[in-house]
Amino acid sequence: MQEDKRTVVVTTLPVTPKFNRGLGSFTTVFVADMFNRWVGGRLFTPVNLISRIKKYRRSEADVDSARYYDILMKLGIVPVRTWRDDDPDFQERIKSIIEFFRVEGILTPRCISLLSCPCGAIEIPSDHLLTLYNSKLVENLSGQNPVCRKCSNSLKEVQMMVIKLDTSAVYERELSCTPSFWEKEVRNLFAGFPKKEIIISKRAVIEETKELLGVTFSEETYYLDPVFRWSQFLSGLDDVDDVVIVTGSRTVPYAVLSVWYAGIISPRINFSLLVHPSITFKDDKGTMRATTEELLDRYSRGEIRTLLGVGMTWGKESIIDSSLLYLIGHSIAPPKLLLNSELPEKRSKDLILSGSRSFIRWFNTKKVKELITRVRRGHQITQSDLQLLSALLA
Numbered sequence: 001m002q003e004d005k006r007t008v009v010v011t012t013l014p015v016t017p018k019f020n021r022g023l024g025s026f027t028t029v030f031v032a033d034m035f036n037r038w039v040g041g042r043l044f045t046p047v048n049l050i051s052r053i054k055k056y057r058r059s060e061a062d063v064d065s066a067r068y069y070d071i072l073m074k075l076g077i078v079p080v081r082t083w084r085d086d087d088p089d090f091q092e093r094i095k096s097i098i099e100f101f102r103v104e105g106i107l108t109p110r111c112i113s114l115l116s117c118p119c120g121a122i123e124i125p126s127d128h129l130l131t132l133y134n135s136k137l138v139e140n141l142s143g144q145n146p147v148c149r150k151c152s153n154s155l156k157e158v159q160m161m162v163i164k165l166d167t168s169a170v171y172e173r174e175l176s177c178t179p180s181f182w183e184k185e186v187r188n189l190f191a192g193f194p195k196k197e198i199i200i201s202k203r204a205v206i207e208e209t210k211e212l213l214g215v216t217f218s219e220e221t222y223y224l225d226p227v228f229r230w231s232q233f234l235s236g237l238d239d240v241d242d243v244v245i246v247t248g249s250r251t252v253p254y255a256v257l258s259v260w261y262a263g264i265i266s267p268r269i270n271f272s273l274l275v276h277p278s279i280t281f282k283d284d285k286g287t288m289r290a291t292t293e294e295l296l297d298r299y300s301r302g303e304i305r306t307l308l309g310v311g312m313t314w315g316k317e318s319i320i321d322s323s324l325l326y327l328i329g330h331s332i333a334p335p336k337l338l339l340n341s342e343l344p345e346k347r348s349k350d351l352i353l354s355g356s357r358s359f360i361r362w363f364n365t366k367k368v369k370e371l372i373t374r375v376r377r378g379h380q381i382t383q384s385d386l387q388l389l390s391a392l393l394a
């Protein structure tokens with residue numbers, strides 16, 4: 001019988017390249033690569049270069065983007081598709097999305113009361129303060145005098161023209177998640193959307209991004225919220241059946257938001273989430289200071305990928321002792337003959353949920369540690385171990 005082959009895209013959320021951080025910031029893209037190898041999909045690694053408050057220069061964005069993709073290459077991660085939020089093509093897409101929302105009658109300009117701070121980081125509808133995304137940005141969230149964590153100023157109430165997306169009747173859906181303990185939280189996040197409006201414009205904008213963020217609406221110019229803008233990154237995936245978004249435990253709300261938007265525009269696509277733990281690397285001095293680039297100078301990609309693999313507890317947080325690198329280096333020094341072990345294709349119709357659930361049974365802390373021990377002791381390893389080792393050594 002002919003197997004139903006589906007086109008699967010495995011993607012991260014758009015990543016803002018940061019190079020002074022440790023290895024943990026490359027966990028998501030590494031897990032996406034491992035899952036993509038497992039599932040036989042197409043890897044998508046978008047980057048996000050526009051920020052509302054920080055400076056933006058096209059030339060610097062080019063350098064950051066090239067450096068990010070260079071690190072991915074050194075980590076053995078080769079996407080079939082790259083994407084930047086400052087691409088001219090994406091700009092055209094954003095215009096058509098805004099037009100689509102306008103024609104659907106769900107996008108409207110409105111004067112509303114917002115809590116705002118001088119630095120522009122906070123612009124929150126007064127009655128939405130206690131929601132989803134705000135606890136990271138606002139100190140004293142539920143108290144009398146909430147304060148912006150970026151500029152340390154009190155929030156003031158202002159009246160402002162905004163464009164808002166009316167979410168009341170638009171879209172509801174189930175989103176499958178692996179590990180399954182995330183499903184309840186994700187259901188709650190989804191359930192929260194239809195009850196409120198989403199403000200998609202921002203007042204604070206820097207000169208260099210005005211052209212990218214500006215939209216004209218009822219003869220007024222508004223600037224799009226960069227989060228709204230990059231959250232449309234899934235909108236170009238018209239020719240695929242399944243999209244798996246790999247995300248860290250702390251960015252699940254953004255993944256849900258992106259899927260929510262994408263569901264309005266591409267209701268046919270089956271979306272799901274694979275949520276990995278946030279990893280902290282410890283050494284004898286506390287948190288490991290070395291950046292990913294420094295580690296890549298010192299260790300092989302296989303050693304670094306295996307260290308990341310040790311962190312896959314599939315809980316919310318994971319702490320790894322980086323001294324394991326020494327042990328890994330003395331265990332899995334690439335036995336070249338092992339490296340051609342192909343993973344079987346799994347692009348069948350029931351792939352996504354069963355595929356990602358069996359993926360975390362195949363790829364987790366226990367399996368990786370057992371593998372290291374077996375290889376070090378010269379014990380025989382199974383076909384499944386061989387496939388795991390091959391994927392780790394990339």
Ligand SMILES: [Zn+2]
Nearest residue numbers: 117119148151
């Ligand atoms: Zn502020």
